[in-house]
Amino acid sequence: MATNRSRRLRKKLCVDEFQELGFELTFSYKEGLDLEAISEFFERFIAEAIENNDLGFIGAADYGFVCLGKRGSVSAEQRAQVEAWLQKGHAELAGSTVSPLLDVWYPENPVNA
Template sequence: MATNRSQRLRKKLCVDEFQEVGFELNLDFKQDLDDDAIDAFLDAFLTEAMDANNLNYVGGEDFGLVCLKKRGSVNEEQRAVVEGWLKARSELTEVTVSPLIDVWYPEKPINPVA
């Protein structure tokens, strides 16, 4: 693929200066939780951790990707806030929060901040 791309194409492909960064979540729920408790947890998660930090969650109840609600990148502070919120919850036995990754091309490294 060509490496000399126009700014418009770089933006459309979400590469170079238009790279979008987010992180993955793996959640392990306690064995004795019923479906209502999991639903209540997910409602609180979406309201208190995602909406409150201008983030969006894509995935299921135990695995997903967190990205910014609008075009752009999640920062390390937002990642830490979500991780702290999740680790404080009693419904979970284990929480794994990935380092920041490129949400469109996860195999590519993150561009250094200029």
Template structure:
């Protein structure tokens, strides 16, 4: 069923040219990391990687979702900055960054960038 929506409604629904992208993230910690060390890591992650890049992390200490702190989409460059920061962290045995995906409607495909 084709749907014709006004520009205003598309913006409110965050669809079509107003699609907002983010990505999923999961952490695997090295053996022996206690709750205090993980909590300290998460605070450092927020203060040094997420907030300075105008992003927001929603989730727990094992997995979550990162999106832009305002309306709009996470860029591939911002995703790379998070990837680079995480690669330098000694507490992690590994981590997984998902691809950029629709933050509001995860089942929708990502629209090509508007020129």
């Protein structure tokens, strides 16, 4: 595809100045934890860390992708808030990882400055 694109096309393709950012999450739970405890933790996570920051989560209880709840990009501050919430010492979690900000539509592309 040509790199000399119109503004309208760049917006439609979510590239260049219209790039949208998000981040990946992985969770590992303590061994022997029952499904109900995992479900309760995950519901708390969605309500407190995701919805309270106007974010959206796509995935499951062990892996997912966080993006903005509307069109646009996740800010570094929003990412840091989710990461801080996960590090508060939840009894259910054995660990979690939060990726750096990534291009939502084209994860292989670098993030624009």
